[in-house]
Amino acid sequence: MSDGPNAPGFFIVFEGGEGAGKSTQAAALTDALVARGHRVTRTREPGGTPAAEAIRAILLDPAHEGLDDRAEALLFAAARGDHAQRVIRPALLRGDVVVCDRFMDSSIAYQGVARGLGTQTVADLSLWATGGLLPDLTVVLDVDPQIGLARVASPDRLEAEPLEWHRRVREGFIEIARRAPHRYLVLDAGRPPEDLATEVAVVVDGLLA
């Protein structure tokens, strides 16, 4: 099916700010791929294993306001390591298409750029945690954070950060995609969800063909 770096599987990630439509598009793409007969593992970050979901609860709990920036980055990396080794890699080895809601670029944009820990440091941390796992395709859903946040009902610890912080996250994603355009699809997430889903499905079909 795929002869990319994760063959026989194929690893697709949805990235973007809060309320950009990542979960919506991950679900739509999963349905489209299953309908075409692909085996799909749909998962999310932070989370995807029992330990990583427990780390997620720590990270998103508003009670942990003021969590140290490096501690935060390490917790995300720890969750990703467990998820990558125990869920994503085994699925790719089976030949599944893995559809993941957020992955390492969220760490780079949020902790590396918005928290100011440095993009290379955070990328290296993630690569160390996962043994060098990279997506075959990352879809960046780009939308003004004001619009994205307005779509979100009750904010968690990260969603509650000021608008300016979310603007830095947005710029972070765009810059990451700019550095490796062949592995990225950047879409205007202000468009109707059905249009976005159709465009993503066409691109993914082409890559899997």
Ligand SMILES: Nc1ncnc2c1ncn2[C@@H]1O[C@H](COP(=O)(O)OP(=O)(O)O)[C@@H](O)[C@H]1O
């Ligand atoms: N393209 C879109 N245009 C308008 N609303 C959208 C769009 N995509 C998703 N939504 C809605 O916005 C909310 C957040 O979408 P969601 O997929 O949960 O975003 P994320 O997972 O990126 O936080 C949901 O209520 C969803 O139905």
Ligand SMILES: [Mg+2]
């Ligand atoms: Mg979501």
